[in-house]
Amino acid sequence: MTKPTTVRDGGTEAPPNDFIREIVRQHLAEGRCSQVHTRFPPEPNGYLHIGHAKSICLNFGIAREFGGICNLRMDDTNPTKEDVEYVKAICEDVRWLIAGWADHCLGLKPRGRTPQSQIVNGTTDYHLGPVVGQTDGDTLEPFFASDYFEQLYEFAVRLIRKGKAYVCDLSPEETDQYRGAPDRPGRESPWRNRSVEENLDLFQRMRAGEFPDGARTLRAKIDMASPNVWMRDPVLYRIRHAEHHHTGRAWCIYPTYDFAHCLSDYIEGITHSICTLEFEVHRPLYDWILENLDLPRPLPRQYEFARLNLSYTVMSKRKLLQLVREGHVRGWDDPRLPTLRGLRRRGVTPEAVRNFAYRIGITKYDGLTDMAVLEHAIRDDLNRRALRRLAVLRPLRLVITNYPEDQVEELPALNNPEDPHAGTRLIPFSRVLYIEQDDFMESPPPKFYRLQPGGEVRLKYAYIVRCDEVVKDENGWLLELRCTADLESKAGGRNAHRKVKSTIHWVSARHAVPAECRLYDRLFNVPEPDLLEDWRDALNPNSLEIVQAWCEPALARACPDERYQFERLGYFVLDADSSADRLVFNRTITLKDAWVKERQKLGS
């Protein structure tokens, strides 16, 4: 039985502590902010994966633990890379992951709403607050950085007026050259000292579409000699005559990440802007932009943590895309992928993902988390909830010679030994059965205690049988096993408590239901595929094996929301490819198998 669970909340374990939560706790205690407000800001240019889950669990976790809100925001400032397809998918995946756990702190906004303006001390301020805890998906939508383009433009104009930004005519190549190198200062652009009026005029004409892509940029005027290259007059706006998935053709200039992100945070009233380590060097710029705009409300602060690296997989959008495009997997929701859709289709529950995210912690150390930790979280979760069923993946016929030809018994079986309320069901038993090929060996090694010639095993919930005869065809292939049952060994019988070394699973051949089972394994053979010259060389050619299995009749009524443990084999979930007359199961993960290890020790 499972150990008594500690504090559980929405199916998720008690939250951990980490340096970011400590900062939040302190800020709240000091009254620096009255309510914590975080955000999860993916760029809609790809599907969410387990690494995003770490960020989602952090941002929504903090919101719910401290009575705050977490906005879902599309960080969509680059029209050439983004698409509504991704917006839709991201929303679905986030909802799936936080359902029943943090929906009440999910910050959305009424569809189409843009920031409201308000005059504070003579200048215009922009704010867009969230709507929280509503499930109406039709009238609400996520936040979009692109909804702030008008306000962002206004902020840029303000910077120009203050002499803190200028229009630069350098080409992209020239801009690169002028930037210098990390160990060498840059040179000032010849356009750096244009008048405010000229800058205003040019910027307005950039917006009006007078110049082609790349002809000019708007740049912050900071310090070309800064040791931090991001402070060397970074580009704030670039010209892109491209259609945007959310704003259409309304704009031909687009703000860069650095300009848009801090201000989006500000507009939404974000208090703690949490991102990954690579943005650490951007923080001075994040602060510079906000501080040079004389904004009336409290400024958001950026904090960085280490992104997730997981062994035996790849996480970069580029590589995931490549796996899909090159056909190494069957799509974005392929159960072998670390995408949230992949994990979902594989049968992993949101609770398992959240518990995993909680257990790995939050630090600034860029490490590598063992896939075994994720796998453990999945087993831990599924062990608790999965209904036990009997199914045989690779059948071997077993005939019980002393069992009447026509007899059928309905044997009671526990649905879940971990859950007394899960009840029982009946399994039909008859003279001809299928057992797992792996559960029989004609000449077994020492520690094999499954069925062997002359040996005995218990058939789960049924009788103890002895193998009398091994029947083969002319080529020596195993055809069937002929056994005799101890007819007194069934539950309630005289020999019910006889001990045998092993209990194996089985199905009655006559009653068995066929099913396709997709057996997934790790996608890569090495812990760090990224280290290889070509990471694809490490692809596991056996990451998917398809077998035709035989299942106990109860599985004919399987439904997609249930999780099943095929006893002694692993956890399975019904796949979307199933239909009324065809069962397809995905193996989420195998059970831990001590025999596999024993066999490896024996050297085969």
Place this chain on the structure above:
RNA sequence: UGCCCGAUGGUGUAACGGUAGCACAGCAGACUCUGGAUCUGUUUGUCAUGGUUCGAAUCCAUGUCGGGCAGCCA
């Protein structure tokens, strides 16, 4: 060779100047009508060198190693 960040068992993390703990993995055992689950035990660690201190994983200095940064990507 410029700037920023980091370093605690095999891996991921905790300890906030006072007994280095937890999880995963490993190993050994108990139990078991799942070689599952559960339970018990156990191997292995503070990057280095100085300094401050009664006392340092923790504070300071120097070094070593690792990561990040030179997109009009995010």
